[in-house]
Amino acid sequence: MSGDKCSEENIRQCHELCRQLSNLIAQRVIGQQELIDQILTAFLAGGHVLVEGATGIGRGLIVATLAKAIQGTFRQVYFTPDLTPADLVGREVFIEDLTSGQRRPQLEPGPIFANFLVVRDIPCALPRIQSLLMEAMESGQVTVAGRLRDLPRPFFVLATQNPAIQEETHPLPLEHLDRFLFFLKAEYPSAADEWRIARSAAERPPDLTPIVEVEKWNSFSGLVDQIEFPESLLGYAWALVRASRPRASDSPDFVDRWIASGASTRGLVAFIRATRARALLRGRASVELEDILAVVKPVLRHRISPNEAAQAQAITSDALIDMIMEAVPPNRRYAPPDSSIGAR
Known part of the structure; x- marks a missing residue:
């Protein structure tokens, strides 16, 4: 019985935290409540999100705000045709020890080692770069300089694609699409919400105070299965x-x-x-x-x-x-x- 009460209390705490996160993000991204809730659902489930549709509506800002709110790290990367594996996962560099004079290897991590990664225009990168990202999303690990390295927890990817861009693109095959928990359609805000955005454009957004530590969020990860x-x-x-x-x-x-x-x-x-x-x-x-x-x-x-x-x-x-x-x-x-x- 006590275990049931503990579980109920954990569910209540998780719900309250998600409510606070949703409200905090909605203060900065107006008129996108459904998109915010869908992204939060995918994040809570431990999945990743592919977004298509309207641009310039705050998709990246949603993720950046979420990262700050739970004190996680945030990076974004543009998937251009000339992107290399090292641009995504990083590289091993040699640093000289000033005491011994010897050179030792050290990881220079790429953007994929962030808790939250926004990938812009995912079809524009070469298939081998896409595959590298899919492997990381699936396993939570990447190989750098021949060594398998764990990615941080949580690890969340929001990737975007623009169907209007057709030239020199590599559409994701079905097996790669299957790695995304959600495929979301982004829409422009309503006329009323866009009017609010226009009126508040010159205002300074409210200060963002983190509401939970990333370790505490990780402790909720097992609740979904309950x-x-x-x-x-x-x-x-x-x-x-x-x-x-x-x-x-x-x-x-x-x-x-x-x-x-x-x-x-x-x-x-x-x-x-x-x-x-x-x-x-x-x-x-x-x-x-x-x-x-x-x-x-x-x-x-x-x-x-x-x-x-x-x-x-x-x-x-x-x-x-x-x-x-x-x-x-x-x-x-x-x-x-x-x-x-x-x-x-």
Whole structure:
């Protein structure tokens, strides 16, 4: 019983911290509350984010403010065609010891050793640079001068891409897209919010006081796995993912007609973790349907690929997700016929 009380208190503390972080960021980035909450959800889940859409709306400022608020380190790097591995991970340099006169190796860390890394225009870098980043995101480690080195905790990447830039780019392959927990669509603020931004442009932003140490944040990292996922909702998430795959026995007829590839098993695991993180962000010990609905598109839109026929009809992955959700309603019971798996 005491363990349950401790868990409930930890959830309450984590929720209150996330609320403070959200409010603090919203003071500096006006009109982007949904984007702020989505980024916080991904960060809480231990995942990474790919963002596409409107530029100049404060995507980097959201991450920079989050870094300052938890006393983490922040860097950003532009993925240009001439970027080298050393520009990202750093290099080993030799420093002369003034006492002995001997030269000893020392790591000169690159931007990837920050807690928070913003990667601008990720498709513009060479594939080998993209692969290097994907490996770091997956393992939390990088190799520098032949030595495997751990990255700091937490380690969070927000990468951006601009679909308007087509020349000399290397679009991320599906296996790389799958490494991102969320794919977010950035939108310009509303007219009212943009008016607020215009009126406050000459004002000095309020001072930023850190609200938690990075070590304390790391202590909350295991809470996501403690969030209960009712079996009925777990079955719904499972059914949505399975319905996205062409040539599957339990997918709707239109899937074969419009979808080239659906969400992977990694995508299902990401879906489950993101849903739990969203419930925790809202201060709840158990997942509710609204949590699934809040993360389904950020989790699945880069994992469901429209085929050529769908693209010719301007059918997007978001539209396909809507169609899948219509074909797979939440008020049914979904589970394999031989399932004996209970809710966690």
